[in-house]
Amino acid sequence: MAPAPDQAPGAKHPVDQALPPAKLLGAGLQHVAAMYAGVVAPPLVVGVGVGLSTAEIAFLMSASLFTAGIATLLQTIGFWKVGARLPFVNGVSFAGVAPMLAIAKAEGPEDALPVIYGAVIVAGVFGVLLAPWFCKLIRFFPPVVTGTVITLIGVSLLPVAFNWAQGGNPQAADYGNAKYIGLAAVTLLITVVLRRVLTGFLKQISILLGLVAGTLIALPLGLADFSAVTDADVIGFPTPFHFGAPQFAAAAIISMIIVMIVSMTESTADVIALGQIVDKPADEKTLAAALRADGLGTAISPFFNGFAASAFAQNVGLVAITKVRSRYVVAASGGILTLLGLCPMLASVVALVPQPVLGGVGLALFGTVAASGIQTLAHAALDRGDNVLIVAISLGIGVIPMAAPDFYHAFPESMRIVLDSGISTGCVVAVLLNLAFNHIGRGKQTEPAPETVPVPAHEPTAEAAPAPAAH
Template sequence: MSPTATPRPAPAAKHPVDQTLPFGKLLGAGLQHVAAMYAGVVAPPLVVGIGVGLSTAEIAFLMSASLFTAGIATLLQTIGFWKVGARLPFVNGVSFAGVAPMLAIAKAEGPDDALPVIYGAVIVAGVFGFLLAPWFCKLIRFFPPVVTGTVITLIGLSLLPVAFNWSQGGNPQAADYGDIKYIGLAAVTLLITVVLRRVLRGFLKQISILLGLVAGTLIALPLGLADFSAVADADVIGFPAPFHFGAPQFAVAAIISMIIVMIVSMTESTADVIALGQIVDKPADEKTLAAALRADGLGTALSPLFNGFAASAFAQNVGLVAITKLRSRYVVAASGGILILLGLCPFLASVVSLVPQPVLGGVGLALFGTVAASGIQTLAQAGLQRGDNVLIVAISLGIGLIPMAAPNFYHAFPESMRIILDSGISTGCVVAVLLNLAFNHIGRGSQSDTADTATTEHDTTPEMEPTPAAHGH
C-alpha cells in the first residue's frame, strides 16, 4: 500500500435476514419450518382430491405436487429475482382460502372437468395478483401500529383453533376425536418443547421445536398413534408431470371466484409481511410488499403447471421465526429446497407425514400463541391511551373472531360473500383499516383531534419508542 493510499472502509455488516448459516444448521432449521407447515400444505389437496373423487394414488400425487409447488413459491419469496420476492424468511404454501370455492367449482363442473377448470381459474387469478401488486402495496400507509398490532394478534388467535383441532386428533368425524390419548400426547409434546427450550443452548435451543416434534413422534410410536401406511405405499421417486389432469380450462364464474380468493390472500399476505418485517427488525415498505405480492401471484400462476394450487404466505411459520430468533431468509430457502425434494420423492414426504397431528398440535399452541403475543407487543406501541384506538382494536378483534367463535354465523349469506367473511383475518383487517381511516385520517385536521392523532401514525413520543423486545427479539 502506498503512503498516500487511504484504507478501504470496512464492509457494512449484513442484516441477520441476509446472513447465511453453515449447511448443517441450514438443514436442521429448514426441516423445522417444513415440519411446522407440512400439514397445512397437504390438507387442501387432500380435501379437494376427495371432493373431486380422485383415487388414493391420485390424491397422493396431488399432495406431492402441492409440496413441490410450495417449494418453488418459497424460493421465489426468499431468494427472488428482479422485483419478485420479499427476500424475507417467508414460507409459501397452498392457501386454504381457496378450498371452499374450488369444491364449489368441482360440484358445478363435474368430476371430469373439475381440476382443469380449477387450474385455469388459478392461473388467471395468479396473473391478476401479479399485475395488481404495485397498486395493492400502497395500502401499507393505512397500516399504522393500531392496525398492524390488531391484525397480527388476530392472525395468532385465528390459528389457535387449528392447533386445538390437531391436538384432538385432527379429524372431527372420527369416533375417538378428542380422546385423552391425543390431548395427552399434545400436552407432553408441548411440555418437552418448553423444557428443551429452557435447558438447551445455542443452535439446539433454536431448533427446540423440531426436537420437540421428533420426541413427540417417538413417544407416539409405541402407542400406535403414528400411521405407517403412507410410508409403505409411497414411491421412491415421482415427478408432478405438467398438466397431469388435463389442459387448463377457463370458465368465467370460476375465474371470478378465484380472483376473489386471490384478493383475500393478498390482504392476509400484506398483514403477514408487515408482521414478519417487525419480528425480524426489517420493517416492510411499499417496495418489499409489492415484491412479496408479486411472488404470491407468480407462484400461484405457476403452480397449476405442476398440478398445484394458489400459493400464499404461511402465518404459522412467522411464529416459528419469532420463537427461534433465526431470521435468515436462507433458512427458509432451505425449507423451500426440502419441499421440492419431498415433492420429487413421495417416500421422503411420507416419512415427514409420520408426525402425528396431536404432536403438531402441541407445538402449534406455542407457535400460534407467539404470533398473537407479537401482535400484543405491537399494540403496546399503538397509543392505546386514546379511547378511539381502543375502540378500533376492540371492534376489529371482535369481528375478526366471528368465524372462529361462531363458524355458522354467516351461513345465510351468499357464497360469494362468505369467501371473504369466513376469513376472520381478512374481515378483521378490513374493519381495522376502515375504522383507522374514520378516526385517524378523515377530518384529522380539526383542532379537537390533532393532539390525539399526533402519535398514532408514527409513535414518536419518547416513552412509546419501539424496543427490540417489542419486535420479538
C-alpha cells in the same frame, strides 16, 4: 446508500456475497428446518378438511414443498423486476387456510380443491398487478389493522388444533377419547420443555422434535400408520392439476384476493424488517419487486397443486440470530425445498404423524400466530379510544364463524364463502373502520396521524419462536 459498517467501499454487500459450498448447504438446511413445519402444516390442514386420503395428503405436502422452493428462488435470485433479492424465504401462507376450509365446506369435497386453485391463481395475478401501487396504499394497513388480522388468523386456526387433539374425526366413535387428548397434551409438554432447555440449532427445530417425540410415543399405542410411507414413491413429480382443472367461482376469488392483500401487507412488513437487519433498507422499488414475487409464486403454485405463497417471518428472525446475510444461503434453501418436494416418501413420513400429536403442536403453532398479532397490536397506539374500538369490533365480527358457526345460515352460499371466514370479514371491517376513524376527515383534526408503517409479525430477536408466519 452507505456501505454496511463491516463492508469496505466498493466491495459486494454481504447480501450479495456467496459462501463456500459447505457453509452454504449447512446454513440453507437451517432455514429449511426453521420453516419446514410451517410449510407442511397448511396443506395438512386443508387436506384433512377436504377429506383426502393419507397418500393424497402426502402428495399435497410434497407439492407445497416444491412450490415453496420455487417461490423462495423467485425472491432471492429473481429476474427483471421480480424478487426482493434479499435472504427472504417464501412458503405456504397460513392466512389462506381458514378461507380455503370455508370454500371447501361450501363447494363440497369433489370441487373444493379445483375451486380453491382457481381462486388462488386469480389472487396471484391480482397480486402481481397490484404490487406497484400497493406500496403507496400501505398507509391504509397500519398496525391496528395488520395486528387485528394476524390475531384473527391464529384464533381462527385454533379450533383446527382442538379437533386434531380429539382424534380429527368427529364422526368416529372414540372421538375425544382421553388417550387422544392425553397424547396431544404430552406432545405439547414435550415441545415446551425442548424449547426451554435446548439452545442454538436444536432450539430452532424444537417443533419438529416435538412431532417426532409425540409420534414415537404413539407407536406402542397403535396410533401411527406407516402404510403411507411404504406405499409412497422415493421420487415423484407433482403432476400439474392433479386434483382437476381449476374452477373459477366469484365468491371464492373474492375471499382469496382478501387473503392476498393480507399476505402482501405482512410481506411488506417483513421486507422492511429484513432490510434493516441486513443493512440494506428496502425502498419502494424493492418492496414492489418482493410483492411481485409473492404474486407470481402464488399464481404458479396451483399449477403444481400448491397454495398461496408469502414471507416466513421466523426466517427473518433466523437471519438476525445467525448474522448470515447472504441471499444465496436462502436460495440454497429454496433449492433444497424443491428437491424435498420431489420426494413423496419424505412428505409421507410427515403425513403419518397422528392427529392428536399435530393437535398438541398445532396449539403452540397457531397460538404463536395469534400472539404475533397481539405483539403487533402493541404498536397500534391503543391508548387512543378509536383504535381500541377498531380492534374490538373487528375481532368481534371476525370470531362469529367460530363462536356461532350457523350465524350466517340464512345467507346465500356464495356470500357465506366470504362471511364464514373470520379472517376475511375481520380484515374488511378493520380496514373500513380504520378509514373512517383515522383517514376520512383527518385533516380537520388536531390529533397526530396514526402509525402507518406496519410492524413485522415476529420481532427478529434471538428468542423468536420457530412458528409459521401468519401468512
